[in-house]
Amino acid sequence: MTVTPHTFGLRRPMIACATALVGLTLAGTASAEMARVQDPGLQPYTINGAEISEPLTAEPGDAKRGKALFINRKMGNCLTCHTAPIPEEDFHGNVGPDLAGVGSRMTAAELRLRLVDAKALLPESLMPSFYRTAGLRQVKKDFVGKPILKAQEIEDVIAYLQTLK
Template identity: 50%
Template sequence: MPTQANKLLPYTIIGDGIPVSLTGSPGDAARGRALVLARTTTCILCHSGPFPETRFQGDLAPDLTGTGNRWSVSQLRLRLVDASRFNPDTIMPSYYRNDGLVRVGRNFAGKPILSAAEIEDIVAFLATLRD
């Protein structure tokens, strides 16, 4: 297994969030919006939101409208990285994790669901979702 390429960047949890960007630089909200709507990131499978252009939205998880009012950037980052810290029974995957999983498919083994840069883009976009 190629370990070097899949190594996760270190991050520090403080309180209920990760205050510092995983990549060290801010994400791009426009790219983040496109990522949230791409089915491969899986967000839109469970969440809905202010996305009039697609009807393929899920309702297993809260609507993303107003997310930027409800959570700080630091909280959003930790929720994407590892939502199970808030609720061990959550169905929301830990998007920045590559171990402790069962029977991961060959194409995905050792890799997080999202890269650090993708998480930063999505966090930047979610922070703009204000009522």
């Protein structure tokens, strides 16, 4: 069992990290990397290799709400860094990969880990961890203890990304 949910590179040195990590092993899956993560105030989730298989909420994601969250500059604000097939919005960013067709390239479970905590997968990624409250520094007071998106909002954005075939 390896527990590697919040990996920091040299550039992101580990500071006092309040994340509660509870490792899980499942019989017969010794080779898979499993980690249970629970940041203060957030739903716990399990990272399974490159995925978070279980949805964060019982209510399924809503693609329409997800698209609005994806665009909203105070919520997902995804177009700041990504280009996406949303021609009605001007000026898409190109810091991150183009998301056209991402719903064909990745499963919901893979997208979930990338949204929740992309740095758990790729420590050098610049992508903010959208569902995380621990291990951050100098956070603006209004946002301390709050994730960028709530659990249901994460599921909604995943549902929207799944429509990008």
